[in-house]
Amino acid sequence: MIRDSGIGSxxxxxAVWAVVAVFVLNLLALIATVVIDSxxxxxLGTWLPAGFTTHxxxxxxxxxxxxxxxxxxxxxxxxxxxxxxxxxxxxxxALARRDFPGKRAATLVFLLPLLVxxxxxxxxxxxLLYRVGLGGSFWGVVLANLVPAVPFVVLVMIxxxxxxxPRVEAAxxxxxASTPQLFARVLxxxxxxxVLAALLLVLVRTVAMFELTFxxxxxxxxxxxxxxxxxVFASGVRAGQEVDVMAVVYMVTTxxxxxLALRFVNPTQIVARSKTQGAH
Amino acid sequence: xxxxxxxASPGVPLRLRLAARGIDGTTLLVVPALLAILGLFVYxxxxxxxxxxxxKAGPFYGSYATFFSDPFLRETVWNTLILAVPTxxxxxxxxxxxxxxxxxxxxxxxxxxxxVLPVTxxxxxxxxxxxxxxxxxxxxxxxxxxxxxxxxxxxxxxxxWGVFASxxxxxxxxxxxxxxxxxxxxDPALEQAAATxxxxxxxRFARVFLPLLVxxxxxxxCLSFxxxxxxxxxxxxxxxxxxxxxxxxxxxxxxxxxxYDASLGSAIAMIMGAVQLVVVLAALGLRSLFxxxxxxxxxx
Numbered sequence: 071m072i073r074d075s076g077i078g079s080x081x082x083x084x085a086v087w088a089v090v091a092v093f094v095l096n097l098l099a100l101i102a103t104v105v106i107d108s109x110x111x112x113x114l115g116t117w118l119p120a121g122f123t124t125h126x127x128x129x130x131x132x133x134x135x136x137x138x139x140x141x142x143x144x145x146x147x148x149x150x151x152x153x154x155x156x157x158x159x160x161x162x163x164a165l166a167r168r169d170f171p172g173k174r175a176a177t178l179v180f181l182l183p184l185l186v187x188x189x190x191x192x193x194x195x196x197x198l199l200y201r202v203g204l205g206g207s208f209w210g211v212v213l214a215n216l217v218p219a220v221p222f223v224v225l226v227m228i229x230x231x232x233x234x235x236p237r238v239e240a241a242x243x244x245x246x247a248s249t250p251q252l253f254a255r256v257l258x259x260x261x262x263x264x265v266l267a268a269l270l271l272v273l274v275r276t277v278a279m280f281e282l283t284f285x286x287x288x289x290x291x292x293x294x295x296x297x298x299x300x301x302v303f304a305s306g307v308r309a310g311q312e313v314d315v316m317a318v319v320y321m322v323t324t325x326x327x328x329x330l331a332l333r334f335v336n337p338t339q340i341v342a343r344s345k346t347q348g349a350h
Numbered sequence: 351x352x353x354x355x356x357x358a359s360p361g362v363p364l365r366l367r368l369a370a371r372g373i374d375g376t377t378l379l380v381v382p383a384l385l386a387i388l389g390l391f392v393y394x395x396x397x398x399x400x401x402x403x404x405x406k407a408g409p410f411y412g413s414y415a416t417f418f419s420d421p422f423l424r425e426t427v428w429n430t431l432i433l434a435v436p437t438x439x440x441x442x443x444x445x446x447x448x449x450x451x452x453x454x455x456x457x458x459x460x461x462x463x464x465x466v467l468p469v470t471x472x473x474x475x476x477x478x479x480x481x482x483x484x485x486x487x488x489x490x491x492x493x494x495x496x497x498x499x500x501x502x503x504x505x506x507x508x509x510x511w512g513v514f515a516s517x518x519x520x521x522x523x524x525x526x527x528x529x530x531x532x533x534x535x536x537d538p539a540l541e542q543a544a545a546t547x548x549x550x551x552x553x554r555f556a557r558v559f560l561p562l563l564v565x566x567x568x569x570x571x572c573l574s575f576x577x578x579x580x581x582x583x584x585x586x587x588x589x590x591x592x593x594x595x596x597x598x599x600x601x602x603x604x605x606x607x608x609x610y611d612a613s614l615g616s617a618i619a620m621i622m623g624a625v626q627l628v629v630v631l632a633a634l635g636l637r638s639l640f641x642x643x644x645x646x647x648x649x650x
Contacts, residue, residue: 079551086451089444094464097519099489100479101467107482115487161383163376170372176384183391185573186623187580189599191391193619194398197612217390220383278472280583285607295474302478302587310482317478321471328470332463 104321108314130315133308134297143293143323146208146283147276150215155269157216158223159261165224166231180221188218188281196285206288214282219272226271230264263334270331277324294320402617413617423618426598427625433510433585433597434578435629437517441525442571446563449529450555462530465523476519477587481507484515512588513595517578525574532566533559568637572630579626598622 108126110119130136161180165173183191195214196205204210234257242256280295287296298320301313368374405412417423452458468476484490484506491503506512536559544554582599589595602622606615 082447083451086447090448090451090461093522094461096483096490097464097468100476100483100519103483103489104475104479117489117492157383157386160379164378164380168372168374168377170377176380179384179387179392183387185576187576187626189580189582189602190619190623190626191395191398193602193606194401194616195390195394197401197606197616198394198397213390216386220386224383274470278470280472280474281580284583285603295472298478299474299583299587302474302481305481313478314482317475320475324470324472325467328466332466336462 101321104314104317108311108318110311126309126311126315129309130312133312134301134316136316136319139292139294139297140319140323142208142291143277146211146215146291146293147273149212150219150276151269151273153212154216154219154223154272155265158220158268159227159265161220162224162227163231166228167236180224183217183221184225188279189285191217192282192285195282199286205286206291208291210286210288211283211291211293214286215276215279217282218279219276222272222275223268226268227261227264230268231261234260267331267334270327270334274324274327274331277327294323398616398619401613402620403613405613405617406611413611413613414621416614417617417621422596423601426596426601426618427621429595430579430581430597430599431625433513433517433581433595434575437514437521438525438571438575438578441518441522441574442529442567444522445526445529445570446533446567449526449533450559452530453533458530462527465526467523468520469523469527473516473520473581473584474587476516477584480512480516480519480584480588484512507588509590510594513581513585516584516588517581520584521574521578524577525570528570528573529567532563532570535566536562564637568633571633575629575633576626579629580622598625 106119107113109122109124111121111123113119165177192214195217199205199210199214204213238260239252239256242252247255277293278295279293280299283293284296284299287293292300294316298313298316301308301316305313365374402413403410405416408415452461455461482488486503486505490506491500494500495503506515540558540562541554544558549557580599581597582603585591585595585597585600589597591600598618599622602615602618605611605618
């Protein structure tokens with residue numbers, strides 16, 4: 071690598087790292103604020119709270135009905151992950167292996183929901199779901215969350231499937247494998263790491279998907295992030311610590327899966343979803 | 351070949367003729383997912399478009415007329431642009447030099463993991479954290495007071511700057527990680543060649559990297575802008591939702607689900623999409639202008 075050693079470039083380098091440090095410090099302090107406040111007895115006008123307690127966790131857990139919210143969250147996320155996995159992986163297989171008329175149009179249809187922000191298409195979609203009677207129900211939330219999830223799985227899986235040599239499948243055929251055998255004994259083991267990574271990313275994104283769930287959820291189909299929004303929105307009704315307890319619960323729920331996902335994928339993949347990297 | 355492709359040719363089964371064009375059982379696997387997206391994304395969008403053109407009363411363009419004649423609604427476009435454009439540019443200008451530094455790092459993973467946190471946690475959590483952190487008694491103001499940078503606590507929540515901060519916290523990592531993937535895609539040999547020919551750091555950036563990066567930066571700008579333009583939870587929680595941060599998504603949500611005017615709600619969503627499209631097309635148009643310039647040669 072080229073290393074410039076002039077005083078100007080040293081200053082520049084220092085300045086760049088200083089900006090990074092300021093950003094990371096602010097970010098960590100922001101997260102620490104939430105965690106510390108959720109554990110504090112009283113925190114007003116001092117650097118650190120007067121004392122620490124865990125009783126807010128028990129209080130908030132009962133008041134917000136967090137058991138129910140968590141159950142709903144995992145039911146929604148589980149359904150979204152399974153359905154988008156089944157639909158997305160099969161579609162990605164077809165798109166990776168076959169060249170057919172209209173393939174470019176099909177790819178565009180899968181790309182659009184990832185480029186248009188959820189709130190823009192969410193409002194007409196939620197209106198339609200309410201008109202057909204699915205709005206506010208469990209399946210309404212699941213359907214809404216499938217819109218970004220299915221294309222995400224498709225686009226993550228296409229490069230992954232493309233790098234599997236089709237001759238492996240041909241060889242299995244020659245040795246007399248039936249289609250179910252080919253799928254279970256050859257494709258599934260080869261695809262498993264990619265599928266796992268894609269589904270973990272869908273899981274993390276669905277837990278954190280606020281807009282679509284907010285627009286379609288009813289009182290019994292709220293996920294954690296929507297419940298957190300309402301808690302912050304109505305803050306002042308309850309102790310601030312209880313809202314922060316909820317934020318911590320949400321943070322832990324997301325981060326557990328994020329850390330798991332990061333064992334399989336590069337962090338850049340969470341953002342740069344349509345780039346064909348990391349497949350090798 | 352023509353006989354094979356012709357639908358009238360007898361003797362060749364339809365299955366084989368379709369297979370010759372790439373359509374067989376495997377191709378059909380794309381159908382379920384395609385139907386799901388057509389039914390859940392494309393159809394609702396067209397439905398919303400139709401709905402926006404069918405107001406409760408008045409001519410077909412009534413909902414759009416309502417939006418543009420009501421100053422409180424009309425101003426949301428400006429309110430959103432004045433938030434989204436500066437934050438996107440700020441994030442992009444910050445991301446480029448940092449990406450150039452991080453590219454040279456051997457252990458990028460820790461930094462990228464830390465930066466992916468706010469993207470994953472989402473705007474609601476960041477808004478809740480910032481409410482305390484940037485508040486008058488929060489650490490941010492306390493540190494500035496302690497360093498004697500400011501004399502009295504700054505008001506950073508429930509106004510424009512609160513939303514600005516939240517868009518930077520969630521938007522910068524997104525912009526940065528995209529930029530990083532473009533920057534690390536550039537062959538380091540090009541930089542070495544330029545250095546061998548005597549180009550300094552600034553010239554290497556301006557004459558070698560920048561032309562190669564512009565397409566990527568334009569795409570990054572578009573994706574980041576579109577996200578910022580749809581800002582919703584932080585504008586409600588951290589901003590002044592009835593005042594300076596009455597953004598277009600708040601107007602659309604209130605019209606559709608608080609006043610139950612589905613036509614107006616859809617119309618505002620369509621306007622939101624249209625503004626995003628205009629800015630994205632402008633950004634991509636500027637990119638192609640850049641390419642017709644002296645650094646061209648990629649044409650053809």
